[in-house]
Amino acid sequence: MLPCGRHHEIAYTAHMSHTRPDPDALLEKLQQEDARQQRGRLKIFFGSCAGVGKTFAMLTAAHARMQEGEDVLVGVIETHGRRDTESRLQGLPQLPLKSLIYRDKTLHEFDLDAALARRPGLLLVDELAHSNAEGSRHRKRWQDVEELCSAGIDVYTTLNVQHLESLNDVVGQITGIRVSETVPDKVFDLADEVTLVDLPPEELLQRLQEGKVYMSQQAERARRHFFRKGNLIALREMALRRTADRVDAQMREYRTDQSIQHVWQTHERILVGLGPGPEAEQLVRTAARLAISMKAEWLAAYVETPALQKLGHAERQAILDNLRLAQTLGATTTATLSGDEVSTVLLDYARSRNVSRLVVGKPRRPLLMRLFVPSVTDQLAKEATDIDLHVVVRQPKPRHKPAPQHSLQMAANAHLSGLKKRGYLWALAISAATSVIAGMLLQYFELSNVIMLYLLGVMLISIRYGRGPGILASILSVSAFDFFFVPPKLSFTVSDTQYLLTFGIMLSVALVISNLTSSLRYQAVIANYRERRSLALYEIGKELASTMTTQHIVEVSVHHIASLFQSRAAILLPDADDKLRAPEADAGHGHTLADVDLGIAQWTFDHQEHAGLGTNTLPSSPVLYVPLKAPMRTRGVLAIVPENRAAIFLPEQRQLLDTFAAQIALALERKHYVEVARDALISMESERLRNSLLSAISHDLRTPLTSLLGIADQLRQAPGMPADRHAQLETLYDQAFRMQQLVVNLLDMARLQAGSVQLNSQWQVLEEVLGSALRAMQPVSQQHHIEVTLPPDLPLLQFDAVLLERVFCNLLDNACKYSPPNTTIRISAQQHPGEVWITVADEGWGLPAGMETQIFQKFTRGQVESSQPGVGLGLSICKAIIQAHGGALWAEAQQPHGTRFIFSLPLGEPPAPPLAEETPA
Amino acid sequence: MSSTATIILIEDEVQIQRFVQAALEDAGFTVHSTPSGRQGVIDTGTRKPDAIILDLGLPDMDGIDVIRQIRSWSNVPMIVLSARTQEAQKVSALDAGADDYLTKPFGTAELLARIRAQLRRHSQTGNPTQESVFTMGDIRVDLVNRQVHRGDALVSLTPIEFRLLAALIRYAGRVVTQRQLLKEVWGPSHIESGHYVRIYMGHLRHKLEADPAQPRYLLTETGVGYRLLADGD
Known part of the structure; x- marks a missing residue:
């Protein structure tokens, strides 16, 4: 599992299964509606390409809303110098743009904080797919819009079809131009309203010629590349179809709501199995499209075999990117699985998740291999008896293939490469030594035993130093054997041809042994690494379980994270008002995180999403902020400054970090509830004490007063009392009575005050x-x-x-x-x-x-x-x-x-x- | 009614015990005092008292248990002494079988009045010929013919109102808890419907009292129950 990137799941409540009126779906629907009530409404003006008049339509709609008395504000509008758009902008209040200085250039960006502070009723934000300048809070403008909507502000925005994530590659194939600025389909699907702004291609080309779309110098270039009639027709069709899909989905949703046609269909679940190749991206997109069209939930999994663990960093990064892409496109779960046989692992996972369809790529392999070794797809086809298999034909894009690096990760890597250099030397030395020993022994033994001696040397080298030195040793051994022992001696020529067979067999045996032993070594290293990982988890779990104070939890966590991830770490905890406090100077470790930005940390805490280094939010920050999400609520934020940035973004490391974060959050939550329980006990105790004190006082005051009053009453009624005595007794009685009233009042007040x-x-x-x-x-x-x-x-x-x-x-x-x-x-x-x-x-x-x-x-x-x-x-x-x-x-x-x-x-x-x-x- | 009646006083506070005993002896009663609930129960068995005065807060056992124990074999009148804020305790004492209560601090006159009322009622219950006509002020209740007159005018009561009035008359001078009234008038299934009694008491007061807001006969003991105050009490 790779839970690190499930950010957007929270912002967009999971959106699946609209055809099944099961209680969960209805509940979800209600929750969505609740969320929508508080959220601002998002309206997208959707078009097939630039120049169809989206911005113009948006401005027109805004004018109408303003006349209705709505508080309209222009956040950012790109007029592209179009005159009619500019004239439409007149009369609408505008938010000044924020100036950012980036690499000595001044950039103007939409000012998100000013918009949030100003809180208009309706905000216009053009170009939803826009990528924000470096140093902005979010990488993408759609994330700004998301935050605005969460804050309860209505937003109007515009979007072109080619910027939709799932259509991005299709549009690229049609037009030959790939745009890098994309918007997740979820944003589009969850928008409250989508208005299609349509213009027939002829009119668009006409407008282009009239210079209404781009300023003239750009117009010609643009037309040649993009604004070809064929392109425009295709784009228009896609925009229309996508809008129609949305309307269709709304219709289905409506029918579910109204319980029209209860169709209890089994829930489709799609699993896409990703490989390391560059085709994986296309596979993800295909699966996403399939899932959308089937209204199915989908998952993505990557199976890491021992062989694949030797991949280079760049390739591993590509896999991670593809898993992230899957999440952006709506995959509910992304998983990194490990095992020897891809097909078995994939199928086991699919069965455990009740997957009904499996999507894999078509392998591209050399003919010879195809004949002898069955591909993963073939094996799947053979074994997947209960799961539909979709094989996607791959169209690999030309991509710069990074030089294969023999690197596992971290320690394993360095360890092995150091050994290797020495290994080659040892291969040389062992071969030489074997030759000397064999030379001395030859007078007593047969030549065949000399071969055995060489094989022993090859095996030892392979076991100790892996494949490369093993191969070198086997070649050296065969050559030495030939040169020194096979007649004619001290020459590579061979008199008896049957020795050629001996050489061949000797070489292959040596190669097989070296291969086997070296792959064993890799397995051992990997197993060792895995064990270290589980040991680390076990240790932090054990230590956290025994922590009693928050301070202790923080110390244990920071210590473990610092050593395991080679990072500096800090944990920020919220105060009673849910405002994060700066971490106290850590005396025990002597370092604090000076570069922790409380603003970003607070954002992470409030939005329960990762932020900072390597994430979608403020990626230029040097610190990675991980929310500590516990079952009940977020308990704090973990801030990490990795020494080696790559180390923390390896899939395994991210997974481990997230598991750590979850453990820490749980420990903090446990601590919180211990405190709650203790506070309750204390207040119960003090309540009990107060009550027993009150009743003791009231008893001790009342008893003497009762006798006093009783006796005074008795005396004043006694017959034969002189008048002056009687008057005194009356006074005594009155004073006692008043005293009693006072005591009653005081006790009542005390009781009422105590709230008891x-x-x-x-x-x-x-x-x-x-x-x-x-x-x-x-x-x-x-x-x-x-x-x-x-x-x-x-x-x-x-x-x-x-x-x-x-x-x-x-x-x-x-x-x-x-x-x-x-x-x-x-x-x-x-x-x-x-x-x-x-x-x-x-x-x-x-x-x-x-x-x-x-x-x-x-x-x-x-x-x-x-x-x-x-x-x-x-x-x-x-x-x-x-x-x-x-x-x-x-x-x-x-x-x-x-x-x-x-x-x-x-x-x-x-x-x-x-x-x-x-x-x- | 003889003034030589024997009274057992179960009270652990010496000062209170002393003045109550003095007041009672002045009034001509024979008084046996004990500070312990257990001893009180034993004394009740051996001395056959005419009435018992019992403090609910005893050191050795719960006053309510003392009432239950005595009530299980004797119908001797019992008056409990209790603090002002402990209405719930009074109600449980009454429901357990106590006949009346006095709130501390109380005056001698009040104490003696309550004891006399209890002694009188107790001697009456031994006498099977209970009067068929009950009067309070100008109100005359004919229990046999189920007729109520106020002055010369016939007052028309509903069956429940009459049953309620009759129940109060049975306990005349004594306090009756709401629970007892509900059980006697509406039956055991209505024990939780406390507002029934309040509403019907309101009806009765409007029909019988000159000023329902300042009743003379149908009194409310707030938080505890009701008391019908006939003449002479």
């Missing part, structure tokens, strides 16, 4: 709770008239009756305290949309101006120095209780005098009332 009050919310009748509050407050409110007005149709309300009674008691107490005796306290309720307002109004002295909100603060009282008892907790308790119920409490001045306290309670959906039964008893 569990609402026992039930559907209640307001009148009932008010009734019990009034009864409880009777001793206090005796000197006031209380008037209650509740609407008869007041619905049930959901609240905690005990707490609400407390609110009423406190408000009544307050009203009684701050209004003169014999005035009226009015309690009423009104129904408002969504809530009920309950008012307690007195005819008292009213609140001092400006105190309307302050009175709800703890320990605040209307009058600072007042004869009224209380410390001002009542109202803040009321406020806390009402807020816990989702309501609000406020105070207003009452006309002509007095205060009105109003609190609101939300109306809910009351439960079903009991069944009506109206038969009187």
